[in-house]
Amino acid sequence: MNLYAIRAIYKFEMARTFRTLLESLLSPVLSTSLYFIVFGAAIGARVGSVDGVDYAAFIIPGLLMLPLLNESISNAAFGIYMPKWAGTIFELLSAPVSAFEAVIGYVGAAATKSLMLGTLILITARCFVPYHIEHPFWMAAFLVLTALSFSLFGFIIGLWADSFQRLQVVPMLIMTPLTFLGGAFYSITMLPPLWQKISLFNPIVYLISGMRWSFYGKADVDVAISLAAILGFLALCLGIVWWIFRTGYKLRN
């Protein structure tokens, strides 16, 4: 195990994070605050409560997940895409570093940043709503698993992308609709039956539902299924990364 390499990559990536800390944390915090003002305060006052939870509090798990998913993907994707784009990837490829070690370094750093962001969102939310977390351990677990698996997913996108446009296609065109339709702002039980069925094909539904369960003990789908979904996604991403490094797909000619 090349621990020095893992540490070097992790430090390198965290240095990048701290260089851009203000921009990368400020904008999600700002948008989350706007959501609270618009949906929590203005609209939430009329909606009342969902599943017995005050609407402003009801949207917190979803509002936590939205930036977490987006930032995990874009940060990790950028982290590995940049060396490819700048050509500095040659050094990683010529170093005595296994795929596993590279992934721990890059994805670990991206997930760390996501967790910092998640914590900040929770603190921001606290300024608007005095929420209460029913299962703090599971909340932390969902937070860590989501940060890890979506950073890994972002890493894959960064490996796959060969232009800045492609780098943004997945977060923009796939993640945004999935997260908005993933029940961040509503319970899927509020949807017509057909859309409820369709929603079950949206993996984000399981994540937000699981997160909401950890906050309020109420969920759209069984929490065990949520947990299985996120673990399954993590395993899938790990498998894809393993395959990429084994075959050299888009990395080694």
Next chain:
Amino acid sequence: MSSEPIVSIQGISKTYASGLQALKKVDLDIRRGEIFALLGPNGAGKTTLISIVCGIVNATTGVVVADGHDIVRDYRAARAKIGLVPQELHTDAFESVIATVTFSRGLFGLAPNPAHVEKVLRDLSLWEKRDSKVMTLSGGMKRRVLIAKALAHEPRILFLDEPTAGVDVELRHDMWQMVRRLRENGTTIILTTHYIEEAEDMADRIGVIRKGELILVEDKAALMKKLGKKQLSLSLQTPLQQIPAELAALPLELSASGDTLTYTFDTQTDETGIAELLRCLGAHGIDFKDLHSSQSSLEDIFVSLVRGAA
């Protein structure tokens, strides 16, 4: 010096996905501690060969053993021994010089050693710039940063891909000083270059690659011997049918048209034999209207080799 080659390249071929065959069954042994210069025109496969040994490109067929370690099966041990300075200036724009060099050392699995990093930076006149961001440096300084990164993990085998392309005279001079120092410490150096005089000055052995084939590997001394040959061409007044028997012992060649005599001689010796030749020609009544002499340089040898049967 051990007779065991430090890098052994056996039957390496590379065909890219585009169908381009960059290397064709290349066999090459690099001797421990030598400076080996790989010459070849653009697109000959020099960089592909280096990239394969360094693990950046997968070979289609063949085996490479670096200091006793198969570069694929035993990639960790092999790569830890190898340093690469790439041709392109691929650097991390936002990092400081010292951070990017320290990063390289860690990436290659070595514990931090600020003293070694400082030494490398000082040797390359980068120490004053250690806290500068790489993006603020000139091209020549970036080249130095790349060399520092490659030396951060104390490699035993150093690849320099076109190290002096677009580099000013001072840096080129510094670089060759450094290469000599590294060689004194026992580092094996493989470089590619377009500057044939550099290969002449620096290399112990020279390899020439053309269209993916290694067409020549020779000690520089042997090549220099060829370099030492000079030719004297005489344009004759009247074409000859053949070289007169009395002159047959001399290294003379008659052109197909019979109107040019070419005399080959060695500049390394005191006696060129030109005076004797001219006397003999006079004695046989062979008049000439013009003469000129030419020296085959390594460049000529190189050019004729790479043009070859193409």
